[in-house]
Amino acid sequence: MRIAIASDHAAFALKAELAAWLTEEGHEVADLGAYSDARVDYPDFGYKLATAVADGSAERGIALCGSGIGISIAVNRNPALRCALVSEPLSASLAREHNDANAIAMGSRLLGVDMAKACVAAFLTTPFAGGRHEGRVEKLSNPVI
């Protein structure tokens, strides 16, 4: 799968670990930065990731920051994205089944690397259930603000 991954400085190390593992697993990984642990602003990387998924250059996105919260908000500003902030694999599965999530966000200061990998694995392998969930997902693409 073509996967884009992005983080701020706080999650730079976790991003490197996940990108290496996903590449080993046979995925095509686009690392959109940050490229060091020098301070940056998470919204910049959230917007970059959202654009990559929205324009089809990536099929799925993985967004990381210290808590995962800030970057999850940024990614969800794009109405083409459905980004779930997750800390365990059940939520990552539900995000796919019910919300057809095309991105997940995680917090590098809250999750260990094996938990993060378990979330990513659930996110990449769980299909969308469709049915009654389809109309709701469609409403997420046409926000009422």
Place this chain on the structure above:
Amino acid sequence: MRIAIASDHAAFALKAELAAWLTEEGHEVADLGAYSDARVDYPDFGYKLATAVADGSAERGIALCGSGIGISIAVNRNPALRCALVSEPLSASLAREHNDANAIAMGSRLLGVDMAKACVAAFLTTPFAGGRHEGRVEKLSNPVI
């Protein structure tokens, strides 16, 4: 505090419990529905909650659905909202400290009522840290899509 609360059918019972507790605690609670456990679409209630916070009729929002994921995405479509999907109080505190969150989302099928209350308590009592976080929060209000 003036608090708006909204949910889909799956979180109708949790919403009732939280609304009653918040009222007892002295808050002014606006219950924006759903008003029964008949099937509805979470985006409708997420958008309604976001509007109530964005237009100032509520100071804070609490958004609930089965997993919390779908409604958190809907709320964050509104660039005036910063909604953190949380499952424990540390994330609820960090959402206030770092992201100046004005809404939290929770999943009624994933959290017990006491954990949900602990998240709400952290969300309502933790101040924004300001400083280096201010510019990042500002970027969340001016999304690049």
